[in-house]
Amino acid sequence: MVKSTVTPLFWRGGLAVVVGVVSLVCPGVTLEAFVVAFSVYALVVAGIDVMRAFSRDRVVAVGGRLLLAALSLAAAFGPVTWPEVTALVLTVCVSAWALVSGVVEVALFFRYGERAGERATWLLSGLVSVLLGTVLAARPGAGAVTLVSVFGVFSVLHGAFVLIASAGIRRAPYATRRLARSH
Numbered sequence: 001m002v003k004s005t006v007t008p009l010f011w012r013g014g015l016a017v018v019v020g021v022v023s024l025v026c027p028g029v030t031l032e033a034f035v036v037a038f039s040v041y042a043l044v045v046a047g048i049d050v051m052r053a054f055s056r057d058r059v060v061a062v063g064g065r066l067l068l069a070a071l072s073l074a075a076a077f078g079p080v081t082w083p084e085v086t087a088l089v090l091t092v093c094v095s096a097w098a099l100v101s102g103v104v105e106v107a108l109f110f111r112y113g114e115r116a117g118e119r120a121t122w123l124l125s126g127l128v129s130v131l132l133g134t135v136l137a138a139r140p141g142a143g144a145v146t147l148v149s150v151f152g153v154f155s156v157l158h159g160a161f162v163l164i165a166s167a168g169i170r171r172a173p174y175a176t177r178r179l180a181r182s183h
Helices: 002-025 027-053 059-081 083-109 116-138 144-182
Strands: none
Touching (some): 002 144, 027 059, 059 083, 083 144
16 A cells, blocks of 8 residues: 555656746746646636537526536636736636645644654645745735746745655655564
8 A cells, every 4th residue: 555655646746846847947838838728628628518518408408508618718718818817817726726735734744643754744845835825825916927936946845845755655664674673
């Protein structure tokens, strides 16, 4: 079970570090990628809602699905049409995400049965998330490029903490066996 937990944790941390470095080195490209990725996602959701609307036999379901498709279509073209508003909304969404995930990670610090190092890692990672969310909530109009830079720093720090946690979990079975053999 430990190996099945460690590998995804390792890849999650590594990916966070890579995304953070790319965000810091190329903030403009990262911002454009966020906008394009969201637009593509909303366009795909609109297409799926249209297909689902016509797979129903009730008129109410068709109308509701077509309404959802229209909203998704508007969401797909909104970021391209109004990039400033998109940047502000993106900043608020990332702020909320960072605050909530940070609070959850800090709460994981108080779990019983975890090693001190792992608990400290959750605490530090959670505090970094809460700090990111607080900074973004305080100044959401500061701009999306600033968000990308702060997101880059957050991703590198968060990824590093996750990599440290995965290394600690990976070493735990070996340390336990070594300790058992010594007694």
